[in-house]
Amino acid sequence: MKLEGINDFVIRFANVNGSGSASANALFAKSLFRLGVPVSPKNIFPSNIQGLPTWYEVRINEKGNLGRRGGYDFIVAVNGQTLKRDYEGLAPGGYFMYDSARQLPADFARDDITLINIPLTQICNREIEDPKLRQLLKNIVYVGALAHLFGMEFSVLTDSILSQYKKKPKLAEPNIKALTLGFEYAATHFQDTCKLKVKRSNKLTRHILMDGNTATALGALYGGATVAGWYPITPSTSVIEAFDKFTSQYRLDDSGKKRVAILQAEDELTALGIALGASWNGARAFTATSGPGISLMNEFLGLAYFAEIPVVLIDVQRTGPSTGMPTRTQQSDILLCACASHGDTRHVLLFPCDPKECFEMTADGFDLAERLQTPVIIMSDLDLGMNDHICLPLEWDDTRTYDRGKVLDKHQLESLTGKWGRYLDKDGDGICYRTYPGTHQRLGSYVTRGSSHDEFAAYTEDNDTYQRIMVRLGKKWQTAKGLVPKPDIKLTDTAADYGAVFFGTSTQASHEAIETLGSQGITINTMRLRGFPFQDEVKAFIDRHKTIFVIEQNRDGQMRTLLISECGIRPDKLVSITHFDGLPVTAGHISYSIEQILKAQMQQGGAQ
Amino acid sequence: MSSTRPGFRHPDLPKNDLGYTRRDYEGAASTLCAGCGHDSISNAIINACYELALEPSGIAKMSGIGCSSKTPAYFLGKSHGFNSVHGRMPSIATGADMANRDLVYIGVSGDGDTASIGMGQFIHVVRRNLNMVYIVMNNGCYGLTKGQDSATADRGSAGKKGRQSLFESIDLCELAIAIGAGFVARGFSGDKEQLVPLLKAAITHKGFALVDVISPCVTFNNTTTSTKSYQWVRDHMEATATFDFIPPRKEITTQYEKGTTQSVTLHDGGVIHLHKSDGSVDITQRRPAIDALELYREKGRLLTGILHINESLKDTHDILETVETPLNSLAEKELCPGNQVLQQIIETYR
Numbered sequence: 015m016k017l018e019g020i021n022d023f024v025i026r027f028a029n030v031n032g033s034g035s036a037s038a039n040a041l042f043a044k045s046l047f048r049l050g051v052p053v054s055p056k057n058i059f060p061s062n063i064q065g066l067p068t069w070y071e072v073r074i075n076e077k078g079n080l081g082r083r084g085g086y087d088f089i090v091a092v093n094g095q096t097l098k099r100d101y102e103g104l105a106p107g108g109y110f111m112y113d114s115a116r117q118l119p120a121d122f123a124r125d126d127i128t129l130i131n132i133p134l135t136q137i138c139n140r141e142i143e144d145p146k147l148r149q150l151l152k153n154i155v156y157v158g159a160l161a162h163l164f165g166m167e168f169s170v171l172t173d174s175i176l177s178q179y180k181k182k183p184k185l186a187e188p189n190i191k192a193l194t195l196g197f198e199y200a201a202t203h204f205q206d207t208c209k210l211k212v213k214r215s216n217k218l219t220r221h222i223l224m225d226g227n228t229a230t231a232l233g234a235l236y237g238g239a240t241v242a243g244w245y246p247i248t249p250s251t252s253v254i255e256a257f258d259k260f261t262s263q264y265r266l267d268d269s270g271k272k273r274v275a276i277l278q279a280e281d282e283l284t285a286l287g288i289a290l291g292a293s294w295n296g297a298r299a300f301t302a303t304s305g306p307g308i309s310l311m312n313e314f315l316g317l318a319y320f321a322e323i324p325v326v327l328i329d330v331q332r333t334g335p336s337t338g339m340p341t342r343t344q345q346s347d348i349l350l351c352a353c354a355s356h357g358d359t360r361h362v363l364l365f366p367c368d369p370k371e372c373f374e375m376t377a378d379g380f381d382l383a384e385r386l387q388t389p390v391i392i393m394s395d396l397d398l399g400m401n402d403h404i405c406l407p408l409e410w411d412d413t414r415t416y417d418r419g420k421v422l423d424k425h426q427l428e429s430l431t432g433k434w435g436r437y438l439d440k441d442g443d444g445i446c447y448r449t450y451p452g453t454h455q456r457l458g459s460y461v462t463r464g465s466s467h468d469e470f471a472a473y474t475e476d477n478d479t480y481q482r483i484m485v486r487l488g489k490k491w492q493t494a495k496g497l498v499p500k501p502d503i504k505l506t507d508t509a510a511d512y513g514a515v516f517f518g519t520s521t522q523a524s525h526e527a528i529e530t531l532g533s534q535g536i537t538i539n540t541m542r543l544r545g546f547p548f549q550d551e552v553k554a555f556i557d558r559h560k561t562i563f564v565i566e567q568n569r570d571g572q573m574r575t576l577l578i579s580e581c582g583i584r585p586d587k588l589v590s591i592t593h594f595d596g597l598p599v600t601a602g603h604i605s606y607s608i609e610q611i612l613k614a615q616m617q618q619g620g621a622q
Numbered sequence: 623m624s625s626t627r628p629g630f631r632h633p634d635l636p637k638n639d640l641g642y643t644r645r646d647y648e649g650a651a652s653t654l655c656a657g658c659g660h661d662s663i664s665n666a667i668i669n670a671c672y673e674l675a676l677e678p679s680g681i682a683k684m685s686g687i688g689c690s691s692k693t694p695a696y697f698l699g700k701s702h703g704f705n706s707v708h709g710r711m712p713s714i715a716t717g718a719d720m721a722n723r724d725l726v727y728i729g730v731s732g733d734g735d736t737a738s739i740g741m742g743q744f745i746h747v748v749r750r751n752l753n754m755v756y757i758v759m760n761n762g763c764y765g766l767t768k769g770q771d772s773a774t775a776d777r778g779s780a781g782k783k784g785r786q787s788l789f790e791s792i793d794l795c796e797l798a799i800a801i802g803a804g805f806v807a808r809g810f811s812g813d814k815e816q817l818v819p820l821l822k823a824a825i826t827h828k829g830f831a832l833v834d835v836i837s838p839c840v841t842f843n844n845t846t847t848s849t850k851s852y853q854w855v856r857d858h859m860e861a862t863a864t865f866d867f868i869p870p871r872k873e874i875t876t877q878y879e880k881g882t883t884q885s886v887t888l889h890d891g892g893v894i895h896l897h898k899s900d901g902s903v904d905i906t907q908r909r910p911a912i913d914a915l916e917l918y919r920e921k922g923r924l925l926t927g928i929l930h931i932n933e934s935l936k937d938t939h940d941i942l943e944t945v946e947t948p949l950n951s952l953a954e955k956e957l958c959p960g961n962q963v964l965q966q967i968i969e970t971y972r
């Protein structure tokens with residue numbers, strides 16, 4: 015038996031990192047995208063620079079299900095270190111492509127798979143003159159072979175190469191040659207071998223294929239960020255790298271000077287300190303980090319909360335605790351970020367689910383932070399940040415203006431009646447008026463501090479005053495509910511007993527799982543959370559169902575905990591569906607888990 | 623309270639070039655212990671800013687946590703201030719300066735705030751050569767937490783509890799010179815004559831200026847066994863070459879004898895005249911500057927004055943090549959490239 019199908023399979027590439035496979039594999043994924051076929055590539059890479067195993071997994075799904083499916087139907091196994099593992103993990107009926115320079119050991123004896131051996135090394139040694147290029151082009155040869163096996167339009171691949179090397183056409187030549195060599199070899203030796211096929215589709219029209227970190231950087235560019243402090247950490251580094259790249263192009267004055275200051279700091283604490291100092295002084299500023307950095311930043315997050323300084327913080331989450339698995343994904347900083355720092359603190363969180371939302375929520379994050387005068391944390395993750403995702407095009411409304419919040423300028427200060435107080439709640443929404451340093455010669459100066467202060471920013475140890483300020487911050491938190499993005503709710507059946515709650519990168523797999531369950535007659539309404547604090551809608555959605563599945567990628571059900579405590583939900587009503595091995599959650603895992611829970615519920619109910 | 627201020631204003635108070643009196647540079651009443659060195663430094667800061675005729679609203683006061691870091695409330699009441707968290711003032715100051723390069727940044731820290739918890743940030747703000755004045759109110763102890771030894775306490779020195787400091791002390795000035803600070807000075811809170819011009823020169827210097835001011839803690843570390851007491855410092859203090867600081871736009875009237883004076887011109891036209899005495903060192907060079915500190919230390923003396931000055935360094939903005947306009951005043955049209963550009967950008971992701 016051979017696996018068959020059109021535009022519906024998973025292919026894995028098993029490579030050695032640092033061997034140049036990344037660009038070849040990306041070329042393959044990009045070509046599928048250009049054929050209009052929904053595709054989702056995931057890089058599964060080590061925390062290492064060279065020599066360790068790395069996998070690239072591409073799901074192709076005509077229906078547009080883009081979460082991880084789990085399992086693989088085709089493997090390009092060119093890493094000797096993992097050959098056995100890759101061989102054994104292949105789905106029955108699958109295809110095993112390998113370099114015939116390597117003899118498969120005797121214990122590779124499956125009879126339920128198809129072997130496709132291509133003499134990659136031999137072809138390259140024979141045909142590619144430049145020995146330095148041979149290793150790299152081996153990867154391109156197998157892409158060429160895949161194109162034939164899957165019946166892909168060859169011109170899409172060559173066009174991709176040509177556009178990739180537009181500026182260096184000399185480099186395109188050997189790449190196209192390698193593609194052709196692979197294609198022809200497969201055509202002669204494996205004419206009708208593969209029953210998995212790719213066909214041009216019309217599923218993608220205006221879409222783009224972008225990683226979340228690039229989109230986040232564009233959000234910061236468009237949101238008007240002028241200061242960034244940062245400290246390198248996977249998987250957030252590429253946010254700043256992209257911001258640097260875009261600002262070097264779009265933030266120069268006529269003499270080439272920069273309208274941005276990007277500073278690599280000595281640690282994450284300083285990175286956030288830089289952003290806070292700049293924000294305090296009237297610039298839009300941000301930093302990007304991951305869990306270990308958030309741990310360090312706690313001290314400043316408390317200061318920003320209490321002294322009411324806006325800032326945008328990008329958390330590209332990875333697998334914790336501690337150093338954890340630096341190159342694997344998780345949604346496990348929820349509680350840490352929601353309540354970072356000592357004392358009573360609460361932070362605004364946004365949960366993007368695709369690059370488009372990374373862009374929008376980052377740009378909006380600056381408005382929100384300045385409106386609320388508090389940190390706003392964008393909860394991305396490694397899967398979203400570092401993998402390419404198909405999404406609708408990013409758009410910017412040119413009529414939009416930045417909302418800088420309640421900031422008094424010189425004239426406003428002069429026309430004030432009554433005494434101005436930095437922490438005086440004039441409007442009753444818990445948000446006070448601030449001033450930037452240097453605004454006025456006589457008016458509006460104050461000392462910002464993380465120690466207890468009164469409405470006029472003066473240091474105080476008066477208990478009533480302290481308490482009044484804390485209560486007012488609580489009021490501001492209520493105001494925030496009306497400003498953070500609302501949840502995305504889908505009520506398939508208004509009378510359904512079951513609801514599912516998820517957010518961020520659990521979205522795609524959750525939708526797919528719930529669709530699968532729906533086809534089995536199990537109706538589940540869904541709510542995708544987009545922001546914290548939770549609005550009344552969040553509680554109302556939970557209230558209207560008997561059981562809620564909270565789907566998230568951490569061990570302890572952190573979002574569930576937050577929902578219970580913030581919305582006052584009875585704990586047994588919220589059932590955790592967790593996934594935390596470091597790989598993106600699969601639809602199969604979710605649907606299976608829900609089925610098991612429902613079965614158990616039914617048995618329990620039956621015994622009563 | 624060591625200084626209560628009378629509420630009335632004397633009409634004949636002298637005014638500076640901007641028409642401000644010294645009062646215009648004062649802050650709220652201090653809550654530090656009577657006789658605390660830190661209050662004298664606050665006063666010196668007030669004097670320096672008044673004499674330089676700085677616009678008070680053009681100054682930002684930055685600090686960390688400690689008795690010393692409380693002082694920004696006690697000077698420059700018309701300036702914005704940021705009393706941040708323990709040891710983290712350098713990062714806040716860095717961000718503030720990135721946002722608005724046109725303000726004057728005066729940072730105040732303690733020896734605990736700088737030499738222990740904030741050492742990492744301190745070293746790196748020096749490396750970045752941030753355009754700021756960084757004043758350490760150095761009392762060799764943690765005043766606010768009741769007198770524990772700090773990392774600048776000399777080994778063997780003992781405060782009120784009578785226990786000798788066990789570990790090697792850190793000389794912040796020597797450290798700053800070693801990592802390339804462009805302006806390094808040491809003063810004494812009890813010597814206003816020297817301190818005020820030191821601060822004026824530091825403020826005028828472009829780039830990072832460290833002023834380490836020995837500032838006795840009268841409550842916990844002013845004992846006969848302490849090397850940060852008023853008495854010890856008075857007895858052991860020596861100055862590098864004496865100097866005159868001529869602020870920019872002031873006519874130079876004094877005549878100096880040829881060969882006895884070295885002049886350093888500051889970036890905005892101010893001039894420092896260093897009067898060489900016998901054995902005085904060339905403080906414009908890093909190595910002799912450090913040698914001098916080591917030499918005096920061996921002799922058991924405390925070297926004060928301008929310890930090192932180098933006017934040729936680029937500050938953070940110059941290094942990053944940012945625009946002259948303060949980043950916080952750039953308009954939206956200069957920041958946001960618009961939808962047309964966005965569509966071009968995303969086209970490369972198709």
Ligand SMILES: Cc1ncc(C[n+]2csc(CCOP(=O)(O)OP(=O)(O)O)c2C)c(N)n1
Nearest residue numbers: 688689690708732733734735763764765766
């Ligand atoms: C993170 C943190 N740890 C400890 C403290 C307690 N603390 C407050 S001030 C201080 C030491 C201050 O010493 P120094 O900077 O020398 O200032 P001084 O009071 O001597 O002027 C300490 C340890 C704190 N505020 N924050």
Ligand code: SF4
Nearest residue numbers: 655658689765839840
């Ligand atoms: S404890 Fe020491 S440092 Fe603090 S105010 Fe009193 S004298 Fe000054």
Ligand SMILES: [Mg+2]
Nearest residue numbers: 732733761763
């Ligand atoms: Mg101290």
